[in-house]
Amino acid sequence: MYEKLAEVKEKYDMLTEKMTDPDVIADQNLFQKYARELSELKPIVEKYDEYTTALERVDEAKEILAKSSDSELKELAEAEKKENEDKLCELEHDIKRLLVPKDPFDEKNIYLEIRAGTGGDEATLFVADLLRMYTRYAERKGFKTEIVEANETGVGGYKEVVLLIKGRGAYSHLKFEAGGHRVQRIPETESGGRIHTSACTVAVLPEAEDVELEIDQNDLRIDVFRASGAGGQHVNTTDSAVRITHEPTGIVVSCQDERSQTKNKDKAMKLLKAKLLNMEIRKQEEEIAESRKLQVGSGDRSERIRTYNFPQNRVTDHRINYTSHSLDKFLEGEIDELLEALWTYDETERLKEAGL
Numbered sequence: 299m300y301e302k303l304a305e306v307k308e309k310y311d312m313l314t315e316k317m318t319d320p321d322v323i324a325d326q327n328l329f330q331k332y333a334r335e336l337s338e339l340k341p342i343v344e345k346y347d348e349y350t351t352a353l354e355r356v357d358e359a360k361e362i363l364a365k366s367s368d369s370e371l372k373e374l375a376e377a378e379k380k381e382n383e384d385k386l387c388e389l390e391h392d393i394k395r396l397l398v399p400k401d402p403f404d405e406k407n408i409y410l411e412i413r414a415g416t417g418g419d420e421a422t423l424f425v426a427d428l429l430r431m432y433t434r435y436a437e438r439k440g441f442k443t444e445i446v447e448a449n450e451t452g453v454g455g456y457k458e459v460v461l462l463i464k465g466r467g468a469y470s471h472l473k474f475e476a477g478g479h480r481v482q483r484i485p486e487t488e489s490g491g492r493i494h495t496s497a498c499t500v501a502v503l504p505e506a507e508d509v510e511l512e513i514d515q516n517d518l519r520i521d522v523f524r525a526s527g528a529g530g531q532h533v534n535t536t537d538s539a540v541r542i543t544h545e546p547t548g549i550v551v552s553c554q555d556e557r558s559q560t561k562n563k564d565k566a567m568k569l570l571k572a573k574l575l576n577m578e579i580r581k582q583e584e585e586i587a588e589s590r591k592l593q594v595g596s597g598d599r600s601e602r603i604r605t606y607n608f609p610q611n612r613v614t615d616h617r618i619n620y621t622s623h624s625l626d627k628f629l630e631g632e633i634d635e636l637l638e639a640l641w642t643y644d645e646t647e648r649l650k651e652a653g654l
Contacts, residue, residue, distance in 0.1 A: 299390075302397055303346050310339045342396045349389045352382040398648045403504035403579070404470035409446065409572045410502055413458040415478070417496020422455025424481045424606075425498050427629055429459050432472070434631025441465030446565050447553055460569060462505075469504045474640040476502045476603075483608030493609060497602075504579075506571035513571065519543040520563070525554035542566045549573050618643050 313336050316322050322329055359379035366372055412428050414421040436443045447460040463472070480497045488494065525539040539554030540562040551573065553566040605614045611625045613636075620639050622628060628636075 299394065299397065303342070303393065306339055306342050306397075307346060310336065310343045313339070342393065345389055345393045345396060349386065349393060352385045352389060355379075355382045356386065394649055395645065398645065401470065401473070403473075405466055406469045407462065407464045407505040408468045408472060408502055409505065409569055410461045410463055410472065410475070410500065411458070412456070412461070413499050413501075414456065415497040415499055417481075417494065419451065419453045419455060420481070420483075420485050420494055421496040421498055422451045422457055423453065424479070424496055425456040425459060426454060427481075428479065428498065428500065429456065429461060431629050431631055431633070432461060432463070432475075435472075435633055436463050436465070436468075436631075438631055439465060439471065441468055444555075446555060446569055447551065448555075469502065470641075471637060473502050474637070474644070475500050478602040479604050479606065480602055481606045481608070483606075501576065503569075503572040503576045505568065506575040513544070513567075513574070517544055517546050519545060522559060538562060540566050542570055544570055544574065547574070547577065549577075615640070 313332050317329070317332055317336070322332065356379055359375040359382070362375035363372055363379070366375070410432055412425045412432075414425050417424070433443050442464040444462045444464070445459060446462050447458070449457040449459070451457060478497055478499050480495060482493050482495050484491055485494055519542070521541045521543075522537040523539050523541065524537055538557055538559045539552065540559060541550065541552040542563075543550045549570060551566045551569045553562040553569070555565065556562045603615060603617055605616070606612075606625060606629075607614070608625065610623070612621060612623050613625045613628050614621045615636055618639055620636055622636065624632070
């Protein structure tokens with residue numbers, strides 16, 4: 299840890315000096331680049347300075363305890379030593395967290411894609427339950443939500459739905475929700491009281507920016523069609539809905555939420571970019587997977603991450619052996635406790651990987 303801190307401090311001092319260079323000041327792109335790097339390193343350097351100060355005070359207190367015969371002075375030195383030793387423990391933990399490389403997508407908006415799996419109508423109703431849960435959670439966090447794509451069923455559920463969640467840190471809050479979600483409950487139509495098991499999958503896609511991803515327009519097939527479902531008098535009268543197929547990957551996205559074909563196309567393109575970026579992220583994760591000893595989850599749709607058991611009012615996350623008997627509150631968006639447990643687990647594993 300101390301070697302890494304020394305490297306950070308050296309880089310910080312070098313960048314600070316470069317920021318005063320007239321050539322750098324004249325080049326706004328370079329100046330902003332160095333400014334961003336400095337802002338990322340500054341919290342670590344500040345904690346490091348606090349750490350060295352506390353260490354010096356411990357050493358001074360130890361010296362007084364070793365040499366002084368004044369009982370009152372020794373008592374003050376003992377208190378000073380204890381206070382700064384406690385501070386050193388806290389600072390060491392904070393520094394380790396800051397040294398772990400940050401996920402570059404943590405601050406981004408996300409597309410949350412929920413898709414019905416096995417279980418027929420019950421699975422589509424469960425998609426609606428999860429949509430409500432994530433929407434409520436987003437509202438509690440002050441995030442904005444918007445349905446981008448939805449394929450409704452006649453029973454009040456969805457075969458699939460894509461929810462855009464806008465807010466700083468949306469990805470960091472919900473990135474561990476990706477995977478298979480299983481529900482166990484007694485359907486209203488079940489006269490025998492038997493518990494049915496159904497499932498759906500969740501994908502969490504960070505919103506892609508144009509600078510991160512370029513798409514060759516020749517790779518796209520764009521179709522327009524008449525929207526269906528809710529939408530007032532314009533539904534089924536104009537070809538406003540848009541479907542985009544990315545032919546090299548076979549990814550298909552569509553949007554019919556807006557009455558304007560242009561707006562629907564823009565929304566669909568943004569969703570397509572998010573899906574293509576997610577493919578790149580998954581490739582990178584697969585490449586480094588062998589070097590990772592443990593991870594919270596791969597985000598693979600086939601990986602079952604959680605079970606929602608209605609008869610027992612229980613929710614279980616299988617990755618960290620978390621169980622809560624407040625499923626009713628959980629489905630109202632009160633999922634902070636589990637998300638914090640997942641963040642803590644992931645942070646611990648990343649600290650191990652970094653050798654800290």
